Amino acid sequence: MAEEKLPTRSENYSEWYNQLIQRAEMADYAPVRGCMVVRPYGWALWENMQQNLDKRFKETGHVNAAFPLLIPKSFLEKEKEHVEGFAPELAIVTIGGGQELEEPLVIRPTSETVIGYMYSKWIKSYRDLPVLINQWANVVRWEMRTRLFLRTLEFYWQEGHTAHATQKEAEEETLRMLDVYADFAEKEAAVPVIRGRKSATERFAGAKETYSIEAMMGDTRALQAGTSHFLGQNFAKAFDIQYLDLNNQLQHVWTTSWGLSTRFVGAIIMAHGDDQGLVLPPRLAPYQVVLIPIYKNDEERSKVMPVVEKLKAELSGFRLKVDDRSEVTPGFKFNDWELRGVPLRIEVGPKDVEKGTFAMARRDIPGRDGKSFVPQVNAARTVGDMLDQIQTGIFQKAVDFRKAHVFDPKSYDELKEVLQGGWAYSWWCGDAACEAKVKEDTKATTRNIPLDQEGGSGKCIVCGKPASEKVYFARAY
Amino acid sequence: MAEEKLPTRSENYSEWYNQLIQRAEMADYAPVRGCMVVRPYGWALWENMQQNLDKRFKETGHVNAAFPLLIPKSFLEKEKEHVEGFAPELAIVTIGGGQELEEPLVIRPTSETVIGYMYSKWIKSYRDLPVLINQWANVVRWEMRTRLFLRTLEFYWQEGHTAHATQKEAEEETLRMLDVYADFAEKEAAVPVIRGRKSATERFAGAKETYSIEAMMGDTRALQAGTSHFLGQNFAKAFDIQYLDLNNQLQHVWTTSWGLSTRFVGAIIMAHGDDQGLVLPPRLAPYQVVLIPIYKNDEERSKVMPVVEKLKAELSGFRLKVDDRSEVTPGFKFNDWELRGVPLRIEVGPKDVEKGTFAMARRDIPGRDGKSFVPQVNAARTVGDMLDQIQTGIFQKAVDFRKAHVFDPKSYDELKEVLQGGWAYSWWCGDAACEAKVKEDTKATTRNIPLDQEGGSGKCIVCGKPASEKVYFARAY
Numbered sequence: 001m002a003e004e005k006l007p008t009r010s011e012n013y014s015e016w017y018n019q020l021i022q023r024a025e026m027a028d029y030a031p032v033r034g035c036m037v038v039r040p041y042g043w044a045l046w047e048n049m050q051q052n053l054d055k056r057f058k059e060t061g062h063v064n065a066a067f068p069l070l071i072p073k074s075f076l077e078k079e080k081e082h083v084e085g086f087a088p089e090l091a092i093v094t095i096g097g098g099q100e101l102e103e104p105l106v107i108r109p110t111s112e113t114v115i116g117y118m119y120s121k122w123i124k125s126y127r128d129l130p131v132l133i134n135q136w137a138n139v140v141r142w143e144m145r146t147r148l149f150l151r152t153l154e155f156y157w158q159e160g161h162t163a164h165a166t167q168k169e170a171e172e173e174t175l176r177m178l179d180v181y182a183d184f185a186e187k188e189a190a191v192p193v194i195r196g197r198k199s200a201t202e203r204f205a206g207a208k209e210t211y212s213i214e215a216m217m218g219d220t221r222a223l224q225a226g227t228s229h230f231l232g233q234n235f236a237k238a239f240d241i242q243y244l245d246l247n248n249q250l251q252h253v254w255t256t257s258w259g260l261s262t263r264f265v266g267a268i269i270m271a272h273g274d275d276q277g278l279v280l281p282p283r284l285a286p287y288q289v290v291l292i293p294i295y296k297n298d299e300e301r302s303k304v305m306p307v308v309e310k311l312k313a314e315l316s317g318f319r320l321k322v323d324d325r326s327e328v329t330p331g332f333k334f335n336d337w338e339l340r341g342v343p344l345r346i347e348v349g350p351k352d353v354e355k356g357t358f359a360m361a362r363r364d365i366p367g368r369d370g371k372s373f374v375p376q377v378n379a380a381r382t383v384g385d386m387l388d389q390i391q392t393g394i395f396q397k398a399v400d401f402r403k404a405h406v407f408d409p410k411s412y413d414e415l416k417e418v419l420q421g422g423w424a425y426s427w428w429c430g431d432a433a434c435e436a437k438v439k440e441d442t443k444a445t446t447r448n449i450p451l452d453q454e455g456g457s458g459k460c461i462v463c464g465k466p467a468s469e470k471v472y473f474a475r476a477y
Numbered sequence: 478m479a480e481e482k483l484p485t486r487s488e489n490y491s492e493w494y495n496q497l498i499q500r501a502e503m504a505d506y507a508p509v510r511g512c513m514v515v516r517p518y519g520w521a522l523w524e525n526m527q528q529n530l531d532k533r534f535k536e537t538g539h540v541n542a543a544f545p546l547l548i549p550k551s552f553l554e555k556e557k558e559h560v561e562g563f564a565p566e567l568a569i570v571t572i573g574g575g576q577e578l579e580e581p582l583v584i585r586p587t588s589e590t591v592i593g594y595m596y597s598k599w600i601k602s603y604r605d606l607p608v609l610i611n612q613w614a615n616v617v618r619w620e621m622r623t624r625l626f627l628r629t630l631e632f633y634w635q636e637g638h639t640a641h642a643t644q645k646e647a648e649e650e651t652l653r654m655l656d657v658y659a660d661f662a663e664k665e666a667a668v669p670v671i672r673g674r675k676s677a678t679e680r681f682a683g684a685k686e687t688y689s690i691e692a693m694m695g696d697t698r699a700l701q702a703g704t705s706h707f708l709g710q711n712f713a714k715a716f717d718i719q720y721l722d723l724n725n726q727l728q729h730v731w732t733t734s735w736g737l738s739t740r741f742v743g744a745i746i747m748a749h750g751d752d753q754g755l756v757l758p759p760r761l762a763p764y765q766v767v768l769i770p771i772y773k774n775d776e777e778r779s780k781v782m783p784v785v786e787k788l789k790a791e792l793s794g795f796r797l798k799v800d801d802r803s804e805v806t807p808g809f810k811f812n813d814w815e816l817r818g819v820p821l822r823i824e825v826g827p828k829d830v831e832k833g834t835f836a837m838a839r840r841d842i843p844g845r846d847g848k849s850f851v852p853q854v855n856a857a858r859t860v861g862d863m864l865d866q867i868q869t870g871i872f873q874k875a876v877d878f879r880k881a882h883v884f885d886p887k888s889y890d891e892l893k894e895v896l897q898g899g900w901a902y903s904w905w906c907g908d909a910a911c912e913a914k915v916k917e918d919t920k921a922t923t924r925n926i927p928l929d930q931e932g933g934s935g936k937c938i939v940c941g942k943p944a945s946e947k948v949y950f951a952r953a954y
Contacts (some may be wrong), residue, residue, distance in 0.1 A: 030595075031549055032549060037544050040542045056900055063517035064524065066521050068631055069584075069617065070512060070617070075918075091573045091574075091582075094569065097565060097566060097621065105568075122505075133517060138546055154545055252494070
């Protein structure tokens with residue numbers, strides 16, 4: 001761990017990201033190209049995210065289930081747009097038990113098809129609706145250019161799949177889950193997001209509408225952090241999911257799907273990380289507090305450790321790590337836990353013992369400004385308040401950063417310019433040709449058409465034709 | 478759901494099992510042969526099992542991580558016995574992203590190889606040991622004869638993989654995790670198990686020793702409900718996992734692995750289920766209590782519902798389902814929840830409202846004997862005590878059942894006879910030929926050589942040669 005320093009973000013953002021993940025032991029490269037191993041520290045973060053999201057899904061009436069990994073290849077072909085979108089990315093099993101398979105199986109890239117097939121078996125009457133199921137699963141998409149967490153051949157996610165009696169209910173569900181994602185992102189991960197509708201070009205293959213939450217990373221690039229799809233009756237028709245309505249008439253159901261993946265771990269890393277390493281949000285961090293005893297000899301140690309033990313007991317309501325390694329120095333430990341982004345560091349030295357205090361160092365405010373000395377009494381309350389402040393602080397910092405890097409260009413030339421170092425929020429006529437021109441000229445894509453916008457109308461930033469909605473353009477991960 | 482009656486266990490145990498799982502909506506058949514869909518009710522049971530086991534793993538110092546689904550085929554070939562065991566069962570990916578792969582990838586049937594590869598990267602010094610990692614994952618084994626939960630192409634499990642500096646530590650870990658499984662099985666699932674060592678024939682491919690917990694099902698067949706393997710240095714040598722010891726010498730680590738899968742759901746179904754359906758252990762049941770309001774008209778309903786709401790609030794510490802469906806009769810609901818194995822049913826009717834009582838019906842004791850009328854005051858305590866009694870009751874019933882069906886045959890002929898309707902606990906010389914003869918003659922295999930046995934010596938039940946250990950023979954799932 002005493003390697004050379006982490007590259008700074010301004011030196012090389014991409015190297016900063018890759019090295020940070022490995023040095024902080026969040027993830028590592030698997031032997032198969034593009035696959036990752038999520039190491040215990042990274043998985044602990046994901047588990048906290050899972051628990052938090054799962055609670056929100058259950059509160060909104062959803063239950064979990066598990067659908068199979070392997071899907072007959074022919075299933076994907078039943079929905080025309082779906083197969084066009086996913087066919088190039090499939091991993092295909094052709095041999096099982098030593099025999100060539102009669103029909104090749106694909107490893108699920110997403111589960112609309114196999115879940116559609118099961119729903120057609122389960123759903124008979126309006127009494128069976130709505131069906132509100134989620135699954136936590138691994139999926140495989142054969143991506144060419146991969147990055148740890150952001151884009152890996154295999155990734156982990158949850159995918160919700162719901163079926164409803166009416167279009168209205170399905171549309172409401174789509175937006176409800178978008179809001180669940182947005183709330184999770186902002187309250188738990190402290191990552192501010194824009195909720196909006198994707199353009200037709202950027203839609204999920206087979207969806208009528210796709211909604212996303214979009215976050216700004218530390219290099220100003222955008223990251224799509226979660227999506228919610230209104231699938232209309234596309235999959236209901238492809239898989240013949242029908243129910244008898246109150247009038248005893250057969251009707252196709254209306255479906256939705258929505259997903260959030262380990263990619264979001266990348267969002268947390270890039271939204272908050274600094275040149276010293278990770279900065280993890282207290283509400284999700286594997287360790288919220290690291291407690292480091294400071295002593296030079298056995299005598300000091302014997303004074304310090306009882307206070308450490310007392311604090312450990314008092315802070316048992318927090319995810320606390322006591323780092324009492326004897327083979328490394330306190331300075332080494334400070335750097336190590338800074339790299340790993342633990343929100344709050346507590347130090348207890350001989351002077352603290354005498355004074356009845358301890359030192360607290362905020363990860364989000366490096367140096368003196370983030371350090372304070374507080375009484376040992378009421379430690380749990382002091383620490384709890386500080387963690388809340390950190391949570392709020394990093395959220396606000398991300399909001400401010402985004403605000404400073406979203407622009408309202410006045411001309412197409414200005415659009416091209418601002419997209420080099422930020423997002424543009426501009427009128428757009430909705431024409432895919434304008435979208436394509438921007439992509440061609442700047443590599444930026446439309447991120448989404450935000451749900452919350454001022455209304456009115458203007459002129460498309462690209463072609464000058466009348467436009468009734470504004471869109472975010474940005475280069476994206 | 479108003480279909481014909483479930484077959485009884487004595488009529489057709491296998492059909493009873495298959496139909497019960499589908500009717501209780503625990504699982505369903507997936508479109509791919511041998512794969513299953515675990516439905517929300519079944520998955521809720523598995524989630525409770527997961528949480529419970531995960532807590533035990535963390536208490537014994539383990540952390541979770543996630544290793545990849547896809548493994549280079551060549552990895553499996555690095556450990557000779559391992560590949561021999563698993564090669565016939567592999568699902569192989571030969572195409573990715575539209576291209577034939579240079580090296581085929583296998584879908585993990587178990588993860589010793591890829592985890593061994595990663596451990597060789599991560600482990601450098603004795604300070605890095607022990608490594609105590611678990612993962613919750615799906616695996617695929619191309620089985621020919623499949624049964625829901627018991628043997629499916631894809632199944633869900635946890636697999637622990639640990640690396641240690643010494644043989645002794647690894648052996649201790651192997652037995653520690655066996656004990657964790659046994660404790661979980663008996664305390665949480667109420668399934669009594671025999672902890673023991675597998676014969677060489679029945680060992681995990683690549684292990685030095687395999688230990689198992691074995692449970693007796695309702696038809697007296699045995700089910701291996703969890704295994705813990707001491708892998709010696711086999712995988713350490715195959716994957717070159719070495720560490721520098723205190724004397725700065727390179728040493729191979731010693732490894733273990735241990736797993737428990739969704740097969741255990743099958744064990745719960747078959748250990749406790751009766752002709753009316755599932756009987757789920759209170760500590761794991763998705764719903765511990767179902768509360769059914771009883772009324773004939775709106776007037777009665779308006780009397781009953783306030784008491785139902787009051788009880789619901791008082792019983793909020795339990796996993797409680799209020800079944801207030803209006804389209805079906807109470808009798809229908811009783812059968813439905815009996816089928817689904819909810820441990821305790823509460824009924825509240827107009828007479829109960831007058832008397833300040835409610836009715837409790839134990840799932841494990843059908844009919845009048847299991848029914849009692851109790852005061853509404855102290856409902857939480859009454860219900861809690863009753864759930865404890867049910868938990869203990871079904872465990873004891875399973876213990877008694879096993880006791881009644883384990884035999885100590887005096888001759889080989891008697892062995893063959895008793896194995897038609899139970900287990901034999903007999904001296905065995907340890908020779909694989911004797912084991913093979915029993916299998917040939919009776920279809921029974923050695924289950925395990927129990928850790929807890931009386932000692933002494935005897936004569937092998939098969940060949941009559943001296944034997945120093947006793948073994949369980951049984952037909953098994």
